[in-house]
Amino acid sequence: MVLTKKGDLVEEERELLTNVSQGNVEEVERLLKLKNVRINCLDEHGMSPLMHAAYKGRANVCEVLLKHAADVNVNEHEHGYTTLMFAGLSGNKKITRMMLDAGAKTDMVNSVGRTAAQMAAFVGQHECVTIINNYFPRERLEYYTHPQGLETEPKLPPELADQLHRILLATNLNPVKLVQLVQADSALQDPSALTRCVRVLNSVSEHGMKEAEPCETLAIRSHYLGCILNRCCLHLQEKGSLTTLIKGFLKGREGDGFPLMQERFIRDAIKRFPRPEAGLLQQLVRTIAPIEMGHEPTALSVLTQAVTGQVGMLDAEVCATCGEYGALCRCSACKRVVYCGTSCQKLHWFTHKLLCASLNAERLREQEHNLHKNAGLEAVEKKEDVGKTVIIDPVDEPNAVKEESDGKTKENQENQNTRESTGSDTLAGTRAEEISQKVVDGFG
Numbered sequence: 547m548v549l550t551k552k553g554d555l556v557e558e559e560r561e562l563l564t565n566v567s568q569g570n571v572e573e574v575e576r577l578l579k580l581k582n583v584r585i586n587c588l589d590e591h592g593m594s595p596l597m598h599a600a601y602k603g604r605a606n607v608c609e610v611l612l613k614h615a616a617d618v619n620v621n622e623h624e625h626g627y628t629t630l631m632f633a634g635l636s637g638n639k640k641i642t643r644m645m646l647d648a649g650a651k652t653d654m655v656n657s658v659g660r661t662a663a664q665m666a667a668f669v670g671q672h673e674c675v676t677i678i679n680n681y682f683p684r685e686r687l688e689y690y691t692h693p694q695g696l697e698t699e700p701k702l703p704p705e706l707a708d709q710l711h712r713i714l715l716a717t718n719l720n721p722v723k724l725v726q727l728v729q730a731d732s733a734l735q736d737p738s739a740l741t742r743c744v745r746v747l748n749s750v751s752e753h754g755m756k757e758a759e760p761c762e763t764l765a766i767r768s769h770y771l772g773c774i775l776n777r778c779c780l781h782l783q784e785k786g787s788l789t790t791l792i793k794g795f796l797k798g799r800e801g802d803g804f805p806l807m808q809e810r811f812i813r814d815a816i817k818r819f820p821r822p823e824a825g826l827l828q829q830l831v832r833t834i835a836p837i838e839m840g841h842e843p844t845a846l847s848v849l850t851q852a853v854t855g856q857v858g859m860l861d862a863e864v865c866a867t868c869g870e871y872g873a874l875c876r877c878s879a880c881k882r883v884v885y886c887g888t889s890c891q892k893l894h895w896f897t898h899k900l901l902c903a904s905l906n907a908e909r910l911r912e913q914e915h916n917l918h919k920n921a922g923l924e925a926v927e928k929k930e931d932v933g934k935t936v937i938i939d940p941v942d943e944p945n946a947v948k949e950e951s952d953g954k955t956k957e958n959q960e961n962q963n964t965r966e967s968t969g970s971d972t973l974a975g976t977r978a979e980e981i982s983q984k985v986v987d988g989f990g
């Protein structure tokens with residue numbers, strides 16, 4: 547391969563870099579066909595086209611460049627930044643995964659000794675940090691797709707490797723989300739396929755503990771995923787579908803809606819980790835054991851933080867159903883729970899409807915209290931800010947989302963919320979009445 551020199555670019559290569567940055571996929575494809583355009587050409591700072599695309603968050607362009615065999619580990623940047631570092635800095639999860647899939651090395655450091663994960667953490671891109679730290683290369687599953695030793699058949703049928711890899715890359719350990727992942731995959735709706743995946747996960751877990759430098763996070767994470775898949779397998783054998791398992795994980799206990807079965811399942815899965823000497827396991831047990839069921843932190847949050855390194859994002863809303871970050875839909879009746887969308891809201895409604903009215907009453911009481919306590923501007927600021935999220939109405943399962951009965955459009959509603967959050971007391975009063983009406987409607 548001809549070594550490319552920094553800044554030594556022909557006209558078309560400069561054109562390529564411009565189009566890469568602007569995200570003009572078609573132009574990029576056209577230019578890459580030209581003989582004098584080199585896929586790994588470098589600009590004055592030692593940045594390749596792929597680095598530019600990653601930094602600018604141009605996922606489509608990254609795809610095209612990788613298809614043309616762009617080198618993901620070019621390391622000529624003036625400050626030692628790698629393509630993966632640029633992906634992490636951009637905060638684009640898809641691109642970060644794409645670079646890892648293309649073989650990006652995670653342990654390379656830049657001129658100030660930072661890895662890609664550390665760079666991403668430095669600029670607050672925590673989701674990218676989690677993706678990098680929890681990456682499991684697809685090749686490591688290849689081993690299981692060939693018979694080893696005396697085996698007559700491989701542990702993992704090759705056609706299940708992609709499915710299992712997707713599960714292994716999951717960074718959201720919420721049991722509901724994981725069961726949903728299984729449910730969404732037709733190849734995994736078969737108990738015997740799940741049994742084989744569980745066996746591989748247990749083996750990955752065992753290997754994690756046997757390595758020269760035991761990787762306890764990988765060991766515990768794959769053991770936990772194995773527990774989830776095993777539970778799915780048993781449930782499928784018994785009920786033929788996973789819907790009731792998901793509902794079981796969501797069902798809140800009487801009084802406070804705490805999902806007891808979910809908590810018990812996670813605590814039990816942790817306890818069943820077969821290597822009691824593991825330091826991380828002991829730390830987990832020590833943290834969780836004294837916590838009473840229903841108190842914070844939950845076993846899920848302790849486990850997530852310990853094995854994925856994910857730190858709670860203070861300003862991020864978490865879906866009450868599946869635990870995904872960035873949930874933007876708020877229950878219109880109580881405004882106390884958020885969801886990723888109506889499908890998650892519908893799933894949760896069977897249990898949330900038992901609490902929705904009392905949550906709303908509590909919210910209104912707090913609002914009232916704040917109004918009395920703090921006069922003027924301060925009171926307005928203290929009111930719950932609901933302007934940022936889309937409001938969705940409670941749904942009566944199993945029907946679709948309730949239609950707006952009074953013909954009010956979402957836009958109107960959003961305007962109203964904005965007015966409320968910046969707004970006048972009289973408006974807030976009207977809104978409260980509307981909400982109580984909606985709670986009534988919601989119960990149908």
Ligand SMILES: [Zn+2]
Pocket residue numbers: 865866867868869870885886887890
């Ligand atoms: Zn969700």
Ligand SMILES: [Zn+2]
Pocket residue numbers: 877878879880881882883898902903905940
């Ligand atoms: Zn509600």
